[in-house]
């Protein structure tokens with residue numbers, strides 16, 4: 001059963017009676033990557049993706065064993081962390097997985113309660129509640145493991161008015177490339193191993209009180225060569241959406257299997273970042289060297305008026321412009337959406353980004369899955385991993 005509510009900021013209108021409210025989530029707080037060289041990663045995300053310098057912690061602020069750069073663009077906060085010593089959980093993580101997402105931090109009203117409630121429901125602890133303080137107040141954080149070695153950190157910051165977190169100082173840089181119009185994280189996708197999707201879905205239902213509101217089986221997400229299955233999990237207010245993918249058997253290797261092989265386990269596959277003007281954002285990203293998947297064939301663009309049906313009348317974008325930038329279009333009963341996918345942003349074919357502009361549509365571009373996966377397969381072919 002679904003109840004209608006309006007959430008203008010996130011473009012969401014539904015909450016689910018099935019979702020329990022023991023874990024009210026206010027939004028995504030930050031996403032932390034463990035990387036081999038945070039200084040250079042920070043430069044890349046500023047230059048290529050238009051993030052702004054925001055906060056810093058390292059040797060200069062009293063840390064001895066690690067350094068973190070925090071970047072910001074509108075509501076999106078990325079933390080890039082590198083170990084300064086060989087023997088640390090951060091170094092081990094990078095050694096095994098390469099650069100990747102370690103923490104998906106969730107903004108909550110009460111971090112202790114969030115931790116207790118999820119542990120009570122079976123979560124594995126990553127970090128017991130810790131109170132961090134400085135002259136700007138205090139933050140309470142606590143963390144639990146989700147799929148693979150990935151962590152959900154609960155962040156309570158209602159008594160804090162400093163930059164980011166206690167222990168961080170404001171990062172002022174002389175190098176400040178302009179933002180590219182990225183607004184907030186629309187969804188974050190996890191890849192899990194063979195036969196693990198349903199267990200992961202059940203974990204989100206039981207431990208986090210999420211609901212599974214969309215499912216795609218291997219008949220829907222398939223090409224001539226490969227397939228995958230996906231289920232989309234959402235929290236009660238719809239602000240947090242986590243699709244979960246699992247590989248499926250095909251004639252050749254699924255892109256999810258390729259990910260699992262190279263990441264050496266389950267992990268975050270892509271972050272979808274929302275923009276209000278995808279044409280402007282993507283043109284800017286391309287000019288700054290971000291590499292996107294190659295465009296689908298001409299026939300894909302010829303079919304857009306058919307696929308959009310009545311939504312064509314509200315479509316503002318010029319199809320030839322979308323084609324020029326390789327942007328994909330999909331529609332559902334509520335409207336349409338525009339999306340595009342980058343190539344992996346690191347050497348291992350693991351993490352990539354999606355740029356998305358929703359014009360009413362609430363789906364994830366199911367109508368584009370075939371074209372998208374065929375593009376990915378052409379890239380896998382080049383890597384010899386198909």
Ligand code: FE2
Nearest residue numbers: 189272354364
């Ligand atoms: Fe996506």
